[in-house]
Each structure stands twice: as structure tokens, then as C-alpha cells.
Amino acid sequence: MGSFRTRVVWIMILAAVILAFAAETRIDAFPFTTVFIKKPRRFYHRMNCVAVKSGRPTAISLANAKEQGYRPCPKCQPPTW
Numbered sequence: 001m002g003s004f005r006t007r008v009v010w011i012m013i014l015a016a017v018i019l020a021f022a023a024e025t026r027i028d029a030f031p032f033t034t035v036f037i038k039k040p041r042r043f044y045h046r047m048n049c050v051a052v053k054s055g056r057p058t059a060i061s062l063a064n065a066k067e068q069g070y071r072p073c074p075k076c077q078p079p080t081w
């Protein structure tokens with residue numbers, strides 16, 4: 001016998017793989033958060049920040065903003081990752 005135990009082990013492995021995949025997908029989704037920049041300032045903002053409401057802010061991805069050296073705005077505190 002022992003086949004029941006083998007099946008339980010396989011189900012647990014499968015569950016672990018699915019959970020790992022789900023976690024990875026969620027982490028990968030975060031860099032695509034959209035933030036707003038307004039030149040010549042080197043900060044990125046949330047859409048509703050007072051600093052970008054006037055004028056024409058540019059929407060870029062969070063990953064892109066960080067890559068270009070933009071810092072999170074201290075006023076609206078946009079996501080950092």
C-alpha cells in the first residue's frame with residue numbers, strides 16, 4: 001500500500017507550485033503600476049497629487065520611473081514597488 005500517502009504528497013507539491021506561481025505573478029504585476037511625472041521635477045506622483053493636477057503630467061510605469069531615477073513624491077507618497 002502507501003499509495004494514499006503518495007497521493008497526498010503529490011497534492012501538496014502541486015499546491016506549493018500553484019501558490020508559488022500565484023505569488024510570482026502578483027510580484028511581477030507591481031512594476032506596471034502607473035505613476036505620473038512632471039518635468040523638470042525628478043519626482044513621480046499618484047494621479048490625484050496636487051503637484052500634477054495643474055499642467056500636463058506624463059503617465060509612465062513605476063518601473064520606468066525608477067529606472068530613470070525618479071523619486072517618490074513626499075506629498076502624495078506613491079507606491080515604491
Ligand SMILES: [Zn+2]
Nearest residue numbers: 045049073076
Ligand atoms: Zn505627489
